[in-house]
Amino acid sequence: MSSPVAPLIEIFSSIQGEGIWVGCRQIFLRFAGCNLACSYCDTPRNTPRHCRWEARPGSREFILLPNPLTPQEVALKIRKLNPAIHHSISLTGGEPLLHTSFLLELIPLLKETRHGIYLETNGTLPDSLERILPLVDIIAMDIKLPGTANIEPCWQEHRAFLKLARGKYLFVKLVVDEDSKPEEIERALDLICSVGDIPLVIQPVTTPEGKTRLKPEKAITWQSRALERLTDVRVIPQTHKFLGHL
Numbered sequence: 001m002s003s004p005v006a007p008l009i010e011i012f013s014s015i016q017g018e019g020i021w022v023g024c025r026q027i028f029l030r031f032a033g034c035n036l037a038c039s040y041c042d043t044p045r046n047t048p049r050h051c052r053w054e055a056r057p058g059s060r061e062f063i064l065l066p067n068p069l070t071p072q073e074v075a076l077k078i079r080k081l082n083p084a085i086h087h088s089i090s091l092t093g094g095e096p097l098l099h100t101s102f103l104l105e106l107i108p109l110l111k112e113t114r115h116g117i118y119l120e121t122n123g124t125l126p127d128s129l130e131r132i133l134p135l136v137d138i139i140a141m142d143i144k145l146p147g148t149a150n151i152e153p154c155w156q157e158h159r160a161f162l163k164l165a166r167g168k169y170l171f172v173k174l175v176v177d178e179d180s181k182p183e184e185i186e187r188a189l190d191l192i193c194s195v196g197d198i199p200l201v202i203q204p205v206t207t208p209e210g211k212t213r214l215k216p217e218k219a220i221t222w223q224s225r226a227l228e229r230l231t232d233v234r235v236i237p238q239t240h241k242f243l244g245h246l
């Protein structure tokens with residue numbers, strides 16, 4: 001039987017710019033395609049890019065789409081990035097859980113990082129998560145605020161996802177801006193608390209110009225509100241955008 005293939009946008013080594021593992025060195029695998037279309041999304045999910053390899057740390061290897069790669073080919077490219085010095089491999093996108101058949105074959109080939117597999121996900125595909133759950137170590141799950149992302153609500157999918165993911169090293173990211181609706185943030189807090197005392201990162205929207213769209217006073221207000229109900233609540237912007245990392 002032939003190996004599944006997956007459309008990858010890029011493979012690169014960089015410093016995690018978001019969430020509770022910010023600052024850790026990771027290898028990033030960015031998959032093409034997404035089941036959502038968040039208004040603030042900073043990632044061209046399907047745009048082919050030119051193939052090029054820059055042989056310097058933090059460089060990126062751009063895979064010319066639609067040239068899908070097999071798990072063996074991806075594992076070989078990762079091996080060239082010295083996985084042993086990396087905290088983990090971040091599976092991101094686009095939405096990585098759209099490619100679970102590929103991940104089931106790929107992940108067992110990726111053993112050399114210090115803390116395994118880090119899944120960066122929009123938290124809307126619980127059935128897909130269930131397929132690969134034993135193979136992931138850390139889950140960074142977004143709870144999408146419908147008004148902020150300008151998408152249909154996915155509260156039910158998020159609830160099912162959280163219940164599955166809570167046994168892992170799990171944290172939730174809430175991407176918030178000045179116009180985020182208080183009732184939606186409250187609903188997200190209700191959802192998290194109904195599943196457990198899960199670490200929460202409030203992540204301001206970053207504009208294409210690199211500015212954060214959440215004033216300090218509002219970030220403080222929402223963090224205070226969340227800290228009344230959760231133990232670990234941090235406000236962390238996308239640091240890689242200020243530091244110039246990939």
Ligand SMILES: C[S@@+](CC[C@H](N)C(=O)[O-])C[C@H]1O[C@@H](n2cnc3c(N)ncnc32)[C@H](O)[C@@H]1O
Pocket residue numbers: 034040041042043092093094095096120121122123141142173175203204205206207238
């Ligand atoms: C590009 S997404 C890919 C993984 C997955 N599709 C998701 O949404 O979690 C990775 C992370 O970047 C965040 N993100 C994307 N665009 C952003 C922006 N303009 N400002 C702040 N966070 C952003 C997402 O919310 C998510 O936490």
Ligand SMILES: Nc1nc2[nH]cc(C(=O)O)c2c(=O)[nH]1
Pocket residue numbers: 014015016017018043092093120240245246
């Ligand atoms: N440095 C860096 N950190 C990141 N954290 C999440 C990212 C993503 O696009 O999934 C990302 C990214 O694209 N670059």
Ligand code: SF4
Pocket residue numbers: 034035036037038041042043045093094095122
């Ligand atoms: S789910 Fe993630 S990749 Fe998809 S549009 Fe939203 S932020 Fe972008």
Ligand SMILES: [Mg+2]
Pocket residue numbers: 042043
């Ligand atoms: Mg990114």
